[in-house]
Amino acid sequence: MPVTGHGWFTWPNSIWNRANPYPPECRSRSTSVTIDSAISTRGLSKHFGKLKAVNDIELEIPSGQIYGFLGPNGSGKTTLIRMLCGLLTPTAGDVQVLGLNIPEQAEALRSRIGYMTQKFALYDDLTVRENMRFMASIYGLPRREANQRIEHLLDRYNMGAMRDRRAAAMSGGQRQRLALAVATLHSPDLLFLDEPTSAVDPENRRDFWESLFDLVDEGKTILVSTHYMDEAERCHRLAILETGELRKSGKPDQLMRELEGLVVEIEGSDLRQIKNQALSLPQVRSAAQQGLRLRVLMRGGDSQDPAQLLRSALPPGDYEIKTARPSLEDVFVACTAGDE
Numbered sequence: 001m002p003v004t005g006h007g008w009f010t011w012p013n014s015i016w017n018r019a020n021p022y023p024p025e026c027r028s029r030s031t032s033v034t035i036d037s038a039i040s041t042r043g044l045s046k047h048f049g050k051l052k053a054v055n056d057i058e059l060e061i062p063s064g065q066i067y068g069f070l071g072p073n074g075s076g077k078t079t080l081i082r083m084l085c086g087l088l089t090p091t092a093g094d095v096q097v098l099g100l101n102i103p104e105q106a107e108a109l110r111s112r113i114g115y116m117t118q119k120f121a122l123y124d125d126l127t128v129r130e131n132m133r134f135m136a137s138i139y140g141l142p143r144r145e146a147n148q149r150i151e152h153l154l155d156r157y158n159m160g161a162m163r164d165r166r167a168a169a170m171s172g173g174q175r176q177r178l179a180l181a182v183a184t185l186h187s188p189d190l191l192f193l194d195e196p197t198s199a200v201d202p203e204n205r206r207d208f209w210e211s212l213f214d215l216v217d218e219g220k221t222i223l224v225s226t227h228y229m230d231e232a233e234r235c236h237r238l239a240i241l242e243t244g245e246l247r248k249s250g251k252p253d254q255l256m257r258e259l260e261g262l263v264v265e266i267e268g269s270d271l272r273q274i275k276n277q278a279l280s281l282p283q284v285r286s287a288a289q290q291g292l293r294l295r296v297l298m299r300g301g302d303s304q305d306p307a308q309l310l311r312s313a314l315p316p317g318d319y320e321i322k323t324a325r326p327s328l329e330d331v332f333v334a335c336t337a338g339d340e
């Protein structure tokens with residue numbers, strides 16, 4: 001039967017089998033990794049010609065958690081994930097994943113990770129069960145074990161009734177569930193999810209995240225890339241990326257707390273005009289309207305209370321100024337060039 005999808009493990013074996021595809025200057029210098037780290041990188045870089053797609057990234061990703069890469073299009077999320085999986089050779093740096101040096105030991109890593117791409121990598125002409133059977137054979141699962149896993153996952157992800165449906169005839173949310181089932185068929189310790197919710201509606205996104213927390217509850221580690229703030233906020237920890245650089249990392253609530261006192265909301269009429277006036281002040285980093293309010297991020301470093309400062313700096317008018325709780329979007333704006 002002809003297939004139209006692109007399976008991850010159908011990529012050339014040469015990717016995996018090269019004895020040591022790493023350039024000598026970036027072979028692993030250290031083999032020590034703390035027991036709680038699923039992933040550890042030092043000076044990790046990938047350059048495509050002059051473009052620094054990923055530049056000098058240091059990461060320590062704990063096991064048993066959901067770790068997020070938050071960044072806009074082109075910030076290097078996919079490139080980073082592909083290097084961590086051993087699918088792309090770094091230009092420089094050290095990578096350890098599950099205690100293995102990558103890419104040298106990528107072959108040994110292969111059976112311990114699952115990878116779900118934003119396009120879901122399904123075979124449209126195969127049914128749900130055929131997709132699963134095919135991937136089980138690629139993972140090398142014995143027939144009996146494969147059948148048990150397939151039945152378990154069909155049940156777990158509510159796909160029993162659609163087992164004979166072709167992937168092409170499934171909705172976005174159903175395809176997403178199938179892609180997650182396929183990526184976890186071989187019970188990997190570590191899951192890489194590259195923008196897994198970009199093609200699904202909010203309800204399916206919510207269910208999908210619940211499934212991720214179930215997997216974490218079973219001891220899995222999950223690395224997920226996203227450009228949605230609300231998704232990033234669900235992660236235990238995250239790294240904010242921009243133009244291949246790591247701008248900030250930490251727990252979402254800790255990152256938001258760091259901005260406490262610097263976010264101000266203005267409610268009133270003529271918000272577009274107030275926005276321009278606010279942006280002309282040197283203490284204002286950014287201003288963006290959200291419904292009936294103008295959200296203003298201040299630069300900090302000033303001893304005066306930001307709300308008070310704005311009240312005295314803006315011309316009098318029919319509006320109210322209040323300090324607001326920082327959001328992850330504020331964190332993102334504060335640590336990227338999004339305000340410029």
Ligand SMILES: Nc1ncnc2c1ncn2[C@@H]1O[C@H](COP(=O)(O)OP(=O)(O)OP(=O)(O)O)[C@@H](O)[C@H]1O
Pocket residue numbers: 048051053071072073074075076077078079080227
């Ligand atoms: N094989 C390649 N050759 C040349 N440039 C590349 C290659 N792969 C990625 N890039 C470039 O590297 C940069 C980072 O791309 P990457 O796909 O990693 O970003 P991303 O954050 O995953 O983006 P998106 O959210 O759009 O998927 C981009 O400028 C991209 O064009």
